[in-house]
Amino acid sequence: MFRGKKYQNGAKLIDKNAAYDVTEAMDLVVKTAPAKFDETVELHVKLGVDSRHADQQVRGAIVLPHGTGKTQRVLVFAKGDKAEAAKAAGADYVGEMDLVEKIQKENWFDFDVVVASPDMMGVVGRLGKVLGPKGLMPSPKAGTVTPDVAKAVQEVKAGKVEYRLDKTNIIHCPIGKVSFGPEKLTENLNALMGAIVKAKPSAAKGTYVKSCVAASTMGPGVKLNAAKFV
Known part of the structure; x- marks a missing residue:
């Protein structure tokens, strides 16, 4: 080479x-x-x-x-108060089934990290085949499946x-x-x-x-x- x-x-x-x-x-x-x-x-x-x-x-x-010196774009799957808290914490995209469909239909991946509240994992699970291979599937071990989505967003933004x-x-x-x-x-x-x-x-x-x-x-x-x- x-x-x-x-x-x-x-x-x-x-x-x-x-x-x-x-x-x-x-x-x-x-x-x-x-x-x-x-x-x-x-x-x-x-x-x-x-x-x-x-x-x-x-x-x-x-x-x-x-x-890391890189600004991470965060997508959050949440609803109600949790969705509002994620937006307030600086999430770039917040939604539910609308985001699932956008990813599935438009092959849209303008984000670096995916965070989800536990009650949304049934919805997020439909994206396993596309998020998994890209290393984007949220998980409890990584702290990206959590009831406190706002804190998760803040941590991602902090590096x-x-x-x-x-x-x-x-x-x-x-x-x-x-x-x-x-x-x-x-x-x-x-x-x-x-x-x-x-x-x-x-x-x-x-x-x-x-x-x-x-x-x-x-x-x-x-x-x-x-x-x-x-």
Whole structure:
């Protein structure tokens, strides 16, 4: 794969065989981000679990200390007072069956997070086949199925991120923007890793955090010292 000159120059600053501590890693991620736009910094964490087993799932959500730097568009399924509270909290879209039909008929996905009150899950369930594959299906574990939809909206707007295993037992999660600088990125990363370690399933055996790599959207990956998080 061809890489541009800026990427190649950045990659030279990173020792591929080294595992860096968090602060140094974040410093390198910021220094080696080659794009002219404000790149997102993502963390990729490989865990020593088997996501095929229900008792080894790792999933949850956390409000990052400094947010993600991205304004999330929130869609809320709620009615009555809860719908009004969601609107007051800053939800971008609030509705019931009208939104289900809009998604089904118009293939409309102008939103990043879906929140629902428990009494609306019968309606939301009809969208499982389209929301599920996109990772948009609300869930109690992620705090997106809740009686307090207003609080859920506020948390998402404040920088709440959801983490979950993919099929290869890796969690991919944004931890901010390059413009945050190393210090804020370090605090966000430590908060996320703290939540992931806390979420360790009792059925997990052996090394839990196998590897951690951080990278900006267009930049090279920087390996972190995974042992620090055990």
